[in-house]
Amino acid sequence: MSNDNDAPLPEGWEMRTSRSTGMTYFLNMYTKKSQWERPDAPADPGDVRCSHILVKHAESRRPSSWREENITRTKVEALDLLKSYRKQIVSNDASFTDMATKYSDCSSAKRGGDLGMFSRSQMQQAFAEEAFKLKVGQLSKPVETESGYHIILRTV
Numbered sequence: 326m327s328n329d330n331d332a333p334l335p336e337g338w339e340m341r342t343s344r345s346t347g348m349t350y351f352l353n354m355y356t357k358k359s360q361w362e363r364p365d366a367p368a369d370p371g372d373v374r375c376s377h378i379l380v381k382h383a384e385s386r387r388p389s390s391w392r393e394e395n396i397t398r399t400k401v402e403a404l405d406l407l408k409s410y411r412k413q414i415v416s417n418d419a420s421f422t423d424m425a426t427k428y429s430d431c432s433s434a435k436r437g438g439d440l441g442m443f444s445r446s447q448m449q450q451a452f453a454e455e456a457f458k459l460k461v462g463q464l465s466k467p468v469e470t471e472s473g474y475h476i477i478l479r480t481v
């Protein structure tokens with residue numbers, strides 16, 4: 326995707342000037358991530374970018390993660406745990422990115438929960454359905470897929 330310098334920045338992004346170097350950089354107001362490259366506009370209006378927090382349980386498709394080799398919690402325990410994380414985020418006691426990095430059972434935890442850009446067909450249907458309903462910056466309620474329970478933050 327060419328970086329058209331006249332195109333408006335995608336929603337949620339701001340252009341900043343580095344105090345130390347005077348160089349222009351770009352800051353995503355939702356993920357608080359900054360980068361030197363101008364962010365690409367969504368590859369096509371059908372694509373979105375989301376971050377998520379996943380809590381797996383014993384009946385998850387793959388009941389294992391970087392956090393826990395053998396996940397034994399029940400579905401009810403997983404949902405309760407995820408709701409407690411969501412409450413901390415909504416009450417601003419913790420940032421989404423920190424909570425994803427610490428607690429998400431998805432390998433995207435290493436990227437603050439960021440899944441990158443995706444189209445509807447690229448993610449499990451229940452996940453995509455909720456993700457595409459979100460406005461940029463909006464946090465979903467808990468969503469169930471075969472992987473477990475997720476909360477989804479749309480960032481682009």
Ligand SMILES: O=C(N[C@H](Cc1nc2ccccc2[nH]1)C(=O)O)c1cc2ccccc2s1
Nearest residue numbers: 387430431432433439440448449452470472
């Ligand atoms: O499917 C993945 N990870 C699975 C868990 C999982 N299941 C999902 C279902 C829908 C959306 C995200 C999901 N993540 C795992 O680690 O067992 C992905 C990891 C990553 C990492 C970076 C970018 C995309 C993806 S999709």
